[in-house]
Amino acid sequence: MKTCHLVSMALGLALAAGAAQAVTLRVANQGDAMSMDPHSLNESLQLTFTGNVYEPLVARDKQLGLTPGLATRWSQPRPNVWRFELRRGVKFHDGTPFTADDVVFSFNRAAGAGSDMQGYTNTFKEVRKLDDHTVEVETLTPFPILPDVLTQVYVMSRKWCEENKALAPVDRRKGIENAASFKANGTGPYRLKERQPGSRTVLVRHGAYWDKVEGNVTEVIFTPIGNAATRVAALLSGEVDVIEPVPLQDVERIKASPTLKVMQGPELRTIFLGMDQKRDELLFSNVKGKNPFKDKRVRQAFYQAIDIETIKSRVMRGAALPMGLMVGPGIRGFSSDQNKRLPYDPEASRKLLAEAGYPSGFEVALNCPNDRYVNDADICQAVAANLARVGVKVNLQTETKVTYFPKILRRDTSFYLLGWTPSTYDAHNALSALMATPTEKGQGQFNLGAYSNAKVDELTLRIQSETDQAKRNAMIKEAFDAHAADIGHLPLHQQSLAWAMKKSVTLVQLADNFMPYKWVTLSEKAR
Amino acid sequence: MLVFILRRLAQAIAVMLTVAFMAFMLFQYVGDPVTHLLGQDATPAQREQLRADLGLNQPFPVQFAHFVGNAVQGEFGLSLRQGQKVSRLLIERFPATLELAVVAALMALLVGVPMGVYAALKRGSVVSQMLMTVSLLGVSLPTFLIGIVLILVFAVQLQWLPSFGRGEVVSLGPWTTGLATLDGWKHLVLPAITLAMFQLTLIMRLVRAEMLEVLRTDFIRFARARGLPDRVVYFGHALKNTLVPVITITGLQLGSLIAFSIITEQVFQWPGMGLLFIQAVAFADVPVMAAYLCLIALVFVCINLVVDLLYFAVDPRLRIESPATGRAA
Numbered sequence: 113m114k115t116c117h118l119v120s121m122a123l124g125l126a127l128a129a130g131a132a133q134a135v136t137l138r139v140a141n142q143g144d145a146m147s148m149d150p151h152s153l154n155e156s157l158q159l160t161f162t163g164n165v166y167e168p169l170v171a172r173d174k175q176l177g178l179t180p181g182l183a184t185r186w187s188q189p190r191p192n193v194w195r196f197e198l199r200r201g202v203k204f205h206d207g208t209p210f211t212a213d214d215v216v217f218s219f220n221r222a223a224g225a226g227s228d229m230q231g232y233t234n235t236f237k238e239v240r241k242l243d244d245h246t247v248e249v250e251t252l253t254p255f256p257i258l259p260d261v262l263t264q265v266y267v268m269s270r271k272w273c274e275e276n277k278a279l280a281p282v283d284r285r286k287g288i289e290n291a292a293s294f295k296a297n298g299t300g301p302y303r304l305k306e307r308q309p310g311s312r313t314v315l316v317r318h319g320a321y322w323d324k325v326e327g328n329v330t331e332v333i334f335t336p337i338g339n340a341a342t343r344v345a346a347l348l349s350g351e352v353d354v355i356e357p358v359p360l361q362d363v364e365r366i367k368a369s370p371t372l373k374v375m376q377g378p379e380l381r382t383i384f385l386g387m388d389q390k391r392d393e394l395l396f397s398n399v400k401g402k403n404p405f406k407d408k409r410v411r412q413a414f415y416q417a418i419d420i421e422t423i424k425s426r427v428m429r430g431a432a433l434p435m436g437l438m439v440g441p442g443i444r445g446f447s448s449d450q451n452k453r454l455p456y457d458p459e460a461s462r463k464l465l466a467e468a469g470y471p472s473g474f475e476v477a478l479n480c481p482n483d484r485y486v487n488d489a490d491i492c493q494a495v496a497a498n499l500a501r502v503g504v505k506v507n508l509q510t511e512t513k514v515t516y517f518p519k520i521l522r523r524d525t526s527f528y529l530l531g532w533t534p535s536t537y538d539a540h541n542a543l544s545a546l547m548a549t550p551t552e553k554g555q556g557q558f559n560l561g562a563y564s565n566a567k568v569d570e571l572t573l574r575i576q577s578e579t580d581q582a583k584r585n586a587m588i589k590e591a592f593d594a595h596a597a598d599i600g601h602l603p604l605h606q607q608s609l610a611w612a613m614k615k616s617v618t619l620v621q622l623a624d625n626f627m628p629y630k631w632v633t634l635s636e637k638a639r
Numbered sequence: 640m641l642v643f644i645l646r647r648l649a650q651a652i653a654v655m656l657t658v659a660f661m662a663f664m665l666f667q668y669v670g671d672p673v674t675h676l677l678g679q680d681a682t683p684a685q686r687e688q689l690r691a692d693l694g695l696n697q698p699f700p701v702q703f704a705h706f707v708g709n710a711v712q713g714e715f716g717l718s719l720r721q722g723q724k725v726s727r728l729l730i731e732r733f734p735a736t737l738e739l740a741v742v743a744a745l746m747a748l749l750v751g752v753p754m755g756v757y758a759a760l761k762r763g764s765v766v767s768q769m770l771m772t773v774s775l776l777g778v779s780l781p782t783f784l785i786g787i788v789l790i791l792v793f794a795v796q797l798q799w800l801p802s803f804g805r806g807e808v809v810s811l812g813p814w815t816t817g818l819a820t821l822d823g824w825k826h827l828v829l830p831a832i833t834l835a836m837f838q839l840t841l842i843m844r845l846v847r848a849e850m851l852e853v854l855r856t857d858f859i860r861f862a863r864a865r866g867l868p869d870r871v872v873y874f875g876h877a878l879k880n881t882l883v884p885v886i887t888i889t890g891l892q893l894g895s896l897i898a899f900s901i902i903t904e905q906v907f908q909w910p911g912m913g914l915l916f917i918q919a920v921a922f923a924d925v926p927v928m929a930a931y932l933c934l935i936a937l938v939f940v941c942i943n944l945v946v947d948l949l950y951f952a953v954d955p956r957l958r959i960e961s962p963a964t965g966r967a968a
Contacts, residue, residue, distance in 0.1 A: 140803075146721060154678035231680030282722055309721070310918075311804060311910040337803050337908045338918070341787055345802045349794040483921075514670035514923045521674060535680055545679070554682035 135634050136331040138352040140343050144310055144336035149292040150266035151221055152281040154228045159264055160626040164315060166266035166298035169196050170259040174620050176442050176537060178259055182267055191254035191579055198245040202322045204269045205303040212241040217270035226281045232261045254577040256584060257538050272297040301325050301630040310336060327632040347612055354613040360429045366612045373615050376608045378433045380442050380623045381533040383485055385602040387411060390562035394526040396477035404474060411599040413464035416457045417502045418495055420604060427490045431608035437592060438542050440606040442623040445539025445588040461502045473503025479528040481516040486607040492529055520560050528560060539588045543572045547595050563600040651940040655933060662932040663703050670923035672719040715930035720922045725930045728915060734814050735805055736911030740896040742831045747838035748889060755846025756878060777840030786833040786906035793829060801826050803908040830907040834900055838892050845888055849881035890946040894939045
């Protein structure tokens with residue numbers, strides 16, 4: 113009997129040891145998170161990385177739908193007020209219990225000086241604690257998508273920030289650094305173990321995490337590798353398990369390897385072309401005295417001249433989803449029945465141009481970045497070739513994003529390429545930033561050709577504070593229809609995310625380019 | 640001697656100011672960091688505010704004066720991208736670059752000089768013909784290609800050596816070194832070879848040419864006539880006299896190794912100053928770029944000074960000239 117007992121004890125120990133075996137995931141990305149402070153930079157890589165350490169009140173599931181995070185329920189008792197019931201029994205990495213005070217503190221921190229998250233909090237009027245586990249956010253105007261917006265605002269511990277003198281985010285203007293930029297204390301499934309900016313960041317599992325973790329990764333070593341060829345080599349040589357992104361020309365080579373695989377899926381970002389529809393004469397064209405883009409027939413001619421399927425197959429090597437709408441699947445307000453492109457038809461295009469008074473076409477400059485979107489300069493080149501077939505001579509000007517964006521933001525362009533991901537995952541953001549008439553208040557800030565339609569403007573304002581979801585969706589639809597009828601912009605496609613990994617790695621690829629490590633599993637034989 | 644050094648110092652300061660001015664002026668046109676600092680959702684008012692806070696709306700002379708004022712105190716302002724002192728970023732990254740450059744330079748010297756001597760002495764032999772052909776490749780192949788090929792062969796195919804990073808480092812105060820660990824050395828091999836390749840072939844061809852030149856001179860013939868053994872003739876007399884230009888080139892090349900390790904660091908994700916610079920360029924981080932250029936200029940100025948002093952040691956003819964009229968090459 114006694115030996116039997118011993119054997120079972122030994123077995124139990126062996127099992128425990130097996131379970132405690134570290135499962136290390138090595139990830140290489142083209143960039144690095146700039147800081148560990150979740151409020152210091154509003155950028156997707158920054159937020160996806162710190163999102164493993166910190167958590168929002170409202171989280172996103174594998175389909176990007178809303179799901180309880182640190183809040184278990186939320187409701188809208190009055191049009192201007194959202195109420196959140198907080199999860200009980202949650203502990204920060206240092207053991208401090210999570211309470212309403214932390215939420216009030218974090219939201220004020222995110223809204224305060226030095227924070228880069230003010231875009232998410234500028235609708236706040238007041239954040240108040242009702243009791244230890246209930247918080248209310250009052251907004252300036254009715255704000256139906258607050259839970260969506262809050263998925264990007266992470267909660268920090270008030271006590272920890274006070275003790276570490278990290279009450280405000282690092283203000284890059286003044287060079288003030290604090291503990292929060294290189295240390296972290298969140299409620300998330302992983303805690304920060306080691307941080308070497310620019311070369312290596314290590315996360316380990318948080319043992320007291322409130323939720324069940326699906327994956328089996330206990331340690332994550334994150335390495336930035338800027339050079340694409342080196343990143344691919346690091347994967348091929350087995351030094352890392354997952355890389356992101358993969359350059360399209362390497363996809364086939366990686367797929368050919370018996371131990372590696374590539375995951376591709378549409379990204380939320382929509383790539384499109386915009387045209388100056390405001391000036392009476394284009395800045396960069398040989399047409400004098402008038403602006404051809406003010407004529408809808410010209411815009412339609414451009415649209416129908418673009419051979420999107422060939423761009424998809426040749427330029428994008430299949431890794432693109434042609435679009436007829438300015439937002440893609442995954443964005444609230446997207447409807448697939450609206451997502452129809454005008455047919456590719458160079459003949460119709462030539463006819464439209466002739467009707468508009470340009471039987472032999474005209475010349476126009478196309479501005480394009482060459483290091484911002486997947487194969488951006490090649491897309492522009494293909495578009496230029498397409499337009500040449502209908503008689504329009506395109507003078508292509510490609511340049512680095514560092515000089516490109518200041519230039520087009522000055523509206524120093526007649527015809528340009530841009531990509532857009534609504535940061536709220538909601539169509540209103542695209543309407544307001546890209547399609548509404550530019551105003552002093554920041555509306556239409558990226559509507560660089562100043563497309564203007566009073567109906568779209570009016571709907572955009574109403575959508576912002578309409579709390580009835582059905583009505584709201586109908587208005588979004590109406591606004592998109594009005595924009596499409598005008599051919600306000602020329603939507604092209606959604607580029608694909610391309611991640612590569614060992615076959616032994618199972619993970620979830622989200623269209624917003626987030627990679628939650630809690631959903632990553634490494635199979636037994638790989639270890 | 641003292642006058643000579645003082646004169647060189649004055650020249651150095653003038654050079655540094657010019658470089659700083661040009662760097663700063665050039666970088667005013669590389670773009671606007673504000674669009675990267677603030678996300679897509681920032682309002683025009685926020686952008687304006689940030690531009691004012693960063694001092695980017697001030698006229699160029701004011702910005703430059705500010706930069707020089709800081710630089711004199713050893714400060715280069717704040718990195719716009721990382722919000723940290725530029726001086727601190729450079730100090731953090733400097734050890735990685737210096738170790739890489741020094742190892743590459745040693746590699747180039749220790750292999751390049753003997754190869755050059757061999758190619759000169761055994762002129763026409765099959766081996767030296769082969770060395771010359773291979774060296775042509777070394778001179779003409781671009782650095783990134785050499786790096787990628789090395790990675791492909793030694794990291795991907797053979798899996799002997801790691802393809803990126805610096806590996807395990809040991810901290811000695813502010814200095815981090817990879818030279819103290821085996822892992823660090825493993826990570827150093829490929830980038831060092833990549834960086835050394837060009838210098839190595841350059842030194843080899845230079846030594847060969849100089850050596851052939853010297854071997855034709857009278858004093859070698861006289862030495863031979865006196866019956867001195869080959870070893871003494873070649874290494875005691877000929878080699879020593881080929882070394883003056885080699886010292887110059889090696890010295891200046893050490894500067895370029897540090898300056899142009901940018902590509903190697905980029906290919907191998909080597910966390911040095913070159914990588915920092917590349918990242919700064921992609922972000923229009925003017926203070927980092929300007930500071931890097933100034934630092935590189937400083938390195939060159941110092942190296943030039945050392946090289947000049949070494950001339951004095953190696954070439955006795957220079958010592959005859961009076962320091963006041965000494966040329967400043």
